[in-house]
Amino acid sequence: MKKHAFLMTCFGFCLAATAGQQTFDFKDPKGVNNVIFKTDAPLESINGTATGVSGNVAFDPADPGSIKGKIVVDAATLHVPNPMMKEHLQGAMWLDVAKFPTITFEAISAAKAKTAENVTTADLTGTMTIKGVAKKITVPVKLTYLADKLKDRVPNLKGDLLVLRGTFTVKRSDFGINQGKGEDKVADEIELTLSLAGQSPR
């Protein structure tokens, strides 16, 4: 009986500890989610977008610093306006999309979390995996928690939204993407801008 009561107490504590945490699904039914990439090399400036975003993020509005989760980008959705450039970008020499179909970022910890009303800024540290190469990076993000706003976006669905914005830079040489080649046309540093919204239905 005592053992049973102890287990119930432990279960209660676990529930209390995770009560505020919500899981947000970043597969956007509206198709707005996107990642913009920019390179500015001496001979060429290239802008493109990836729209195939998915993944789940666990977020507690009462404890934003405990955020964890994984964002997945379908590499085949990377688009640039020039068709030949797109073919090269997705080809074996650059991102090799056929062999490495996803680009992922898995957040493992957050630091410097500051919250004002429903907006939190934080530095997310996690593992970025591009072309099969995983590297630990820190990304500054702005999180906006929109309570009860899901119904405004998806009728007949109650719940909350989490908007994630961030701009940061990665080096293609760190991920073995055509390392040291063509830097006059494609810079080593690639600027990535995240514009993502996740939903947590109730």
Added chain:
Amino acid sequence: MVVIFWAMSGANRGWTKTSVPHTVKDPVTELDGVVYVNKFVPGVDFLGAGLLISGLIAAVSLALQRKK
């Protein structure tokens, strides 16, 4: 003609594009979504190839005229 077409299409000094991005703001999240619309925008590669072909046609026609 090639130069006029290129200039009228916006005198794009980059590579030829077959789609152009448009930004659409989501009213709830205020995120800027990107939608690509199919549109042909000739670039410097189109201009160069057009001028090269024009030059070749001019040279061939000049050579044929001289033979006559």
